[in-house]
Amino acid sequence: MAEPLKPKERVKIPRQAMPEQPALARAHNFQEVNLGLQVVAAEHEAQRCLTCSDPKCVQGCPVGVKIRDFVELVLSGDYLQAAAKIREDNILPAVTGRVCPQENQCEGACVLGNRFSPLAIGNLERFVADYERATGQVGLPTLAPPTGKKVAIVGSGPAGLSCAGDLAIQGHKVTVFEALHEIGGVLLYGIPEFRLPKDIVRQEVDNMRKLGIDFQTNVVIGKTVTVDELFDEEGFHAVFVATGAGLPRFLNLPGEHLGGVYSANEFLTRVNLMKAYDPSHYDEPIYDCRGRNVAVVGGGNTAMDAIRSALRLGAKNAYVIYRRGEEEMPARREELHHAQDEGVQFLTLHNPIEFLGDARGYLRAVRLTRMALGEPDASGRRSSAPVPDSEFELPLDVVIIAVGTGANPLVQSTTPDLRLNKWGYIIADEESLRTSKRGVFAGGDIVSGSATVILAMGAGRKAARSIHQFLCDGAW
Amino acid sequence: MFPIVQARFLSPDVKQFRIEAPRIARKRKAGQFVIVRLHEYGERIPLTISDSDESDGTITLVVQGIGKTTRLMNQLEAGDAVLDLVGPLGEPSHVDRFGTVVVIGGGVGTAIAYPTAVAMKQAGNRVISILGARTAELLILEQEVRATSDELHLLTDDGSRGERGFVTQKLQELLDGGTEVNLVLAIGPVPMMKAVADVTRPRAIKTIVSLNPIMVDGTGMCGGCRVQVGGASKFACVDGPEFDAHAVDFQILMQRNSLYKEQERAALARFEADPTPDREHVAHCHLEQQHPAAGPRAGVREGGECRG
Ligand SMILES: Cc1cc2nc3c(=O)[nH]c(=O)nc-3n(C[C@H](O)[C@H](O)[C@H](O)COP(=O)(O)OP(=O)(O)OC[C@H]3O[C@@H](n4cnc5c(N)ncnc54)[C@H](O)[C@@H]3O)c2cc1C
Ligand SMILES: Cc1cc2nc3c(=O)[nH]c(=O)nc-3n(C[C@H](O)[C@H](O)[C@H](O)COP(=O)(O)OP(=O)(O)OC[C@H]3O[C@@H](n4cnc5c(N)ncnc54)[C@H](O)[C@@H]3O)c2cc1C
Ligand code: FES
Numbered sequence: 001m002a003e004p005l006k007p008k009e010r011v012k013i014p015r016q017a018m019p020e021q022p023a024l025a026r027a028h029n030f031q032e033v034n035l036g037l038q039v040v041a042a043e044h045e046a047q048r049c050l051t052c053s054d055p056k057c058v059q060g061c062p063v064g065v066k067i068r069d070f071v072e073l074v075l076s077g078d079y080l081q082a083a084a085k086i087r088e089d090n091i092l093p094a095v096t097g098r099v100c101p102q103e104n105q106c107e108g109a110c111v112l113g114n115r116f117s118p119l120a121i122g123n124l125e126r127f128v129a130d131y132e133r134a135t136g137q138v139g140l141p142t143l144a145p146p147t148g149k150k151v152a153i154v155g156s157g158p159a160g161l162s163c164a165g166d167l168a169i170q171g172h173k174v175t176v177f178e179a180l181h182e183i184g185g186v187l188l189y190g191i192p193e194f195r196l197p198k199d200i201v202r203q204e205v206d207n208m209r210k211l212g213i214d215f216q217t218n219v220v221i222g223k224t225v226t227v228d229e230l231f232d233e234e235g236f237h238a239v240f241v242a243t244g245a246g247l248p249r250f251l252n253l254p255g256e257h258l259g260g261v262y263s264a265n266e267f268l269t270r271v272n273l274m275k276a277y278d279p280s281h282y283d284e285p286i287y288d289c290r291g292r293n294v295a296v297v298g299g300g301n302t303a304m305d306a307i308r309s310a311l312r313l314g315a316k317n318a319y320v321i322y323r324r325g326e327e328e329m330p331a332r333r334e335e336l337h338h339a340q341d342e343g344v345q346f347l348t349l350h351n352p353i354e355f356l357g358d359a360r361g362y363l364r365a366v367r368l369t370r371m372a373l374g375e376p377d378a379s380g381r382r383s384s385a386p387v388p389d390s391e392f393e394l395p396l397d398v399v400i401i402a403v404g405t406g407a408n409p410l411v412q413s414t415t416p417d418l419r420l421n422k423w424g425y426i427i428a429d430e431e432s433l434r435t436s437k438r439g440v441f442a443g444g445d446i447v448s449g450s451a452t453v454i455l456a457m458g459a460g461r462k463a464a465r466s467i468h469q470f471l472c473d474g475a476w
Numbered sequence: 477m478f479p480i481v482q483a484r485f486l487s488p489d490v491k492q493f494r495i496e497a498p499r500i501a502r503k504r505k506a507g508q509f510v511i512v513r514l515h516e517y518g519e520r521i522p523l524t525i526s527d528s529d530e531s532d533g534t535i536t537l538v539v540q541g542i543g544k545t546t547r548l549m550n551q552l553e554a555g556d557a558v559l560d561l562v563g564p565l566g567e568p569s570h571v572d573r574f575g576t577v578v579v580i581g582g583g584v585g586t587a588i589a590y591p592t593a594v595a596m597k598q599a600g601n602r603v604i605s606i607l608g609a610r611t612a613e614l615l616i617l618e619q620e621v622r623a624t625s626d627e628l629h630l631l632t633d634d635g636s637r638g639e640r641g642f643v644t645q646k647l648q649e650l651l652d653g654g655t656e657v658n659l660v661l662a663i664g665p666v667p668m669m670k671a672v673a674d675v676t677r678p679r680a681i682k683t684i685v686s687l688n689p690i691m692v693d694g695t696g697m698c699g700g701c702r703v704q705v706g707g708a709s710k711f712a713c714v715d716g717p718e719f720d721a722h723a724v725d726f727q728i729l730m731q732r733n734s735l736y737k738e739q740e741r742a743a744l745a746r747f748e749a750d751p752t753p754d755r756e757h758v759a760h761c762h763l764e765q766q767h768p769a770a771g772p773r774a775g776v777r778e779g780g781e782c783r784g
């Protein structure tokens with residue numbers, strides 16, 4: 001247990017650094033980069049909290065985690081209680097502690113940040129969640145008596161999982177349908193092992209199995225079974241669509257069919273879901289990156305994950321090609337810095353215009369143009385435009401396209417009465433998450449477009465409340 | 477876990493499986509496929525649904541052992557189980573009353589073309605089938621195809637069964653002889669499909685091919701299966717696998733299909749040297765009763781449940 005300090009003393013404590021694997025070593029393995037705070041560091045960090053009466057961090061959190069309260073529990077050494085406190089609002093603390101963009105959320109709002117470094121909320125969250133996992137004492141909630149109602153959840157990403165958990169607690173019979181052979185959505189096939197160990201996701205899913213949730217992998221809703229059949233033939237009373245934004249976007253540039261040109265989804269799926277980084281045990285192949293030149297096009301988390309994976313697969317040169325500047329990159333700052341430390345080279349203000357191949361149809365180079373920043377565009381980011389006569393060739397063996405994804409269409413195309421927006425995302429009421437079809441709710445990336453784990457989780461919880469209401473009163 | 481209830485060789489390298497997958501058996505249409513993963517360390521490979529039986533909840537797959545995964549699969553027997561099986565994927569064949577339809581199957585392509593031939597026949601078409609293989613023992617499903625065809629032509633490269641020659645020669649002969657053909661469906665090795673397209677192109681006969689690019693998820697999520705059709709990029713797993721043969725860029729397909737040649741060769745060599753580890757990863761099911769008398773769930777796995 002750590003002594004509470006006076007505010008003046010609190011601000012004198014420096015933000016506790018997250019211990020990391022050394023950059024040069026970790027650039028060659030798939031083990032987790034961040035090692036987690038030790039108890040002493042966690043106590044020091046918790047002591048920095050000003051315990052504001054009106055905590056801004058809580059407002060900064062998309063799901064309103066009671067941050068001040070859990071940090072106080074850390075201070076009193078009650079780590080399991082601290083984890084339970086987070087779980088009241090966030091069922092995946094070991095995940096969000098690792099992957100939330102804290103700098104734009106809780107930590108961005110922390111008043112310490114006005115003059116000092118903000119409280120390391122994400123690291124503390126991870127600390128208590130890991131402690132809880134290590135003890136194996138995840139407090140399973142008590143379940144309400146069975147209601148006899150059946151709910152189908154389509155998609156097992158954070159939105160689907162959190163909705164499933166909440167509904168099971170309320171006594172409903174929940175079945176989660178997943179198209180792939182493993183549960184977890186992007187947490188599993190997208191975010192790499194070195195940032196989010198898959199055992200964490202698996203353990204959370206096992207906990208949910210204990211709540212009586214039935215997970216059915218290898219079921220593609222819209223193909224194996226349609227939404228209408230879920231109601232009419234399989235007896236479900238409500239359906240939550242949480243299929244994510246998994247459709248890869250390409251650049252539509254010449255040469256995109258060349259061998260060595262990947263979508264980030266394909267590259268990351270091969271590496272993470274299919275474990276192509278471990279060829280002595282797993283069969284799924286991936287282009288041999290050893291000693292090769294590899295680039296990713298894009299500046300988000302996906303781009304960082306892809307290029308850092310390529311580096312770990314042995315790339316000689318690993319480049320990020322991004323059409324705007326570093327400031328404009330949407331990736332989490334920590335990922336950006338980790339990538340830089342590991343030796344990734346940044347070609348900001350560059351854009352590809354053509355992929356060039358050899359006679360066998362393999363990529364050999366990319367033609368780039370330099371870009372210049374202009375005025376802020378609709379999204380508030382500064383747009384960029386090509387600099388005339390600035391083209392050049394960069395020799396490349398592999399290029400990974402990470403310029404965003406679109407709505408996964410298989411549910412929509414087989415459920416004609418679901419209303420969609422012009423990009424093919426499902427339209428759902430902001431509060432109730434009801435769609436245009438009675439009994440069908442939708443949330444997460446399939447409604448918002450690509451967003452974040454915490455927002456998807458928040459949507460899942462919101463949907464659970466609304467579905468519970470619907471199952472109780474039948475009103476639509 | 478998907479129990480194999482029947483397995484038999486159709487030719488030395490081609491094996492036919494009946495596998496329990498009731499949801500898929502109920503849903504699938506001609507031209508659709510599944511993605512299979514044999515065990516926890518395995519890759520995901522696409523296989524066409526050759527047939528299905530809704531009453532006992534099984535689907536039929538026909539597998540040609542060409543590399544590590546398909547050769548491992550062809551070592552499986554009734555009572556073994558496939559870990560993952562998902563489908564039906566892809567767009568069904570466009571079946572209509574076209575008139576006269578020529579169905580061309582090369583090698584294992586015969587098994588892929590067979591369900592569509594059946595559907596074409598049922599839709600009231602006159603079906604002329606042309607099956608080709610290197611040699612007699614590699615010809616498969618002859619009886620089945622004969623039963624669904626108004627005319628059947630067999631060709632082998634060495635003349636050991638049927639006529640000597642290539643399927644394209646027979647097609648050319650039919651066309652030159654004045655047979656009026658409204659649609660050609662050609663499924664087999666890429667060079668064969670390309671050659672068929674070249675025969676029908678000058679006569680502007682609508683020709684459909686089923687493409688076999690390398691796939692991962694099979695649901696449109698990775699783009700690895702992209703093919704060039706009419707200058708546009710299409711995902712074979714959701715937009716296909718059948719496309720207009722005259723618009724397909726076969727060159728790109730062949731190049732993309734050889735992307736992992738080295739890894740494939742190495743994997744096969746390792747497997748041939750010692751298949752034991754892989755075979756040990758395969759799960760087994762007790763088949764409680766003799767199929768097909770068994771109910772909708774014939775298999776129960778030790779320590780787990782077999783689910784179709
Ligand atoms: C590489 C990468 C890195 C990221 N990094 C971060 C990060 O650091 N921090 C952060 O907050 N966010 C990050 N994100 C974004 C975040 O992962 C997503 O916003 C979040 O996962 C969305 O959750 P979801 O539940 O809506 O959908 P998803 O996680 O996409 O899950 C949808 C699931 O539905 C399944 N599915 C789709 N169609 C069907 C169907 N027809 N039938 C059955 N199942 C279906 C899919 O297979 C998938 O498993 C990252 C995304 C990617 C791709
Ligand atoms: C829609 C579709 C339907 C198919 N139906 C059948 C069928 O009914 N019966 C049958 O025997 N074969 C079928 N195939 C081909 C079959 O999927 C490949 O033969 C199999 O994947 C080879 O795997 P392998 O490990 O045995 O051989 P490998 O040595 O790994 O590969 C041999 C060749 O098979 C192709 N291949 C490899 N991996 C994949 C993959 N993941 N996806 C697709 N192709 C791959 C490549 O061209 C490769 O060069 C189909 C393919 C597609 C796309
Ligand atoms: S196999 Fe992944 S998109 Fe077709």
